Amino acid sequence: MFREVRRIRQALPAEESLAVLEKARRGVLSVTDGEWPYGMPLNHYYCREDGKIYFHCGFGGHREEILKQNPRVSYCVMDEGKKMEGDWALQFESVIVFGTVSFVEDHEKVLEISRRLSRKFTEDEAYIEEEVRNSGARTNMFAITIEHMTGKRVNEK
Numbered sequence: 001m002f003r004e005v006r007r008i009r010q011a012l013p014a015e016e017s018l019a020v021l022e023k024a025r026r027g028v029l030s031v032t033d034g035e036w037p038y039g040m041p042l043n044h045y046y047c048r049e050d051g052k053i054y055f056h057c058g059f060g061g062h063r064e065e066i067l068k069q070n071p072r073v074s075y076c077v078m079d080e081g082k083k084m085e086g087d088w089a090l091q092f093e094s095v096i097v098f099g100t101v102s103f104v105e106d107h108e109k110v111l112e113i114s115r116r117l118s119r120k121f122t123e124d125e126a127y128i129e130e131e132v133r134n135s136g137a138r139t140n141m142f143a144i145t146i147e148h149m150t151g152k153r154v155n156e157k
Helices: 014-023 062-069 107-119 125-138
Strands: 026-033 036-043 045-047 052-057 072-078 090-103 140-155
Touching: 014 045, 014 072, 014 090, 014 140, 026 062, 036 052, 045 107, 052 107, 107 125, 107 140
Parallel strands: none
Antiparallel strands: 026 036, 026 072, 045 052, 052 140, 072 090, 090 140
């Protein structure tokens, strides 16, 4: 059902793919909304302890409705890439994950993952705690259980 990377020399080993997933701040979550595909950019946190990808939203939104209808998703991230001096082409690594979404029911886990996610963007612990205190009760958290993952090194040249 799932395909492997066709250009095998460009394929990333699983550990390198997980490192890209862990470091990337943003990705695109793709879902099926009725008959149409729907992709949405979002921030995520990859947790090495349980191997899941976490993201959040408010309660009762479009994202929540779609995921209740069909929890199967794909999620794509890519690193910032780099250019070799004097070259126009970008070299980057990307990862595509296929998985199933579940709702995180444990409120303490929601707060802890929110803190970890926030630390990807700021080291200001006072700010993070204030945000968790102000928004934590209204945070809806989801976890993607990875069923298949591929990573790839891309050179645009």
